[in-house]
Amino acid sequence: MSNPLFLSRRCLFSIFFIAHLFHLSHGDVGTATTYGPPYTPTACFGNDLSMFPTNNMFGAAGEGIWDNGAACGRQYRVSCFSSAVPDSCVSDQTIMITIVDRAVSTSSKALVADTTMTLSRMAYKVIVQKNTPLVTVEYTQN
Numbered sequence: 001m002s003n004p005l006f007l008s009r010r011c012l013f014s015i016f017f018i019a020h021l022f023h024l025s026h027g028d029v030g031t032a033t034t035y036g037p038p039y040t041p042t043a044c045f046g047n048d049l050s051m052f053p054t055n056n057m058f059g060a061a062g063e064g065i066w067d068n069g070a071a072c073g074r075q076y077r078v079s080c081f082s083s084a085v086p087d088s089c090v091s092d093q094t095i096m097i098t099i100v101d102r103a104v105s106t107s108s109k110a111l112v113a114d115t116t117m118t119l120s121r122m123a124y125k126v127i128v129q130k131n132t133p134l135v136t137v138e139y140t141q142n
Helices: 004-021 063-069 121-127
Strands: 028-035 058-061 075-083 094-102 117-120 135-141
Touching: 028 075, 028 121, 058 063, 063 094, 075 117, 075 121, 094 117, 094 121, 117 121
Parallel strands: 028 117, 058 094
Antiparallel strands: 028 135, 058 117, 075 094, 075 135
């Protein structure tokens, strides 16, 4: 006769394994807002504009991902997940941003404080199609 405890653990493990395989999202979920120029000086690179990506896809790290400055230069894949304003997210659109600043110390202030990340106007407009100051994003570090 089989051990019922062994079977229940095995069954539980199988359920978690299968659930993980069919999970559609493997990134973290947070919030994002936008900010505009001036973008310098930054907490990461001062006035060095050469550290900004030429496609203007950059952002500032919120305290949750700032990591005592280790976030400087990190790249994140970001997509808009949801918003309080219906149909604000551009569906199936993902951008790659580079962290160039710390959100709490940006030269220009973000539309909303205390978000996971603050995106440049260009980056925000690629994933958000309506005039909404705050969206929920899915992000993964590259």
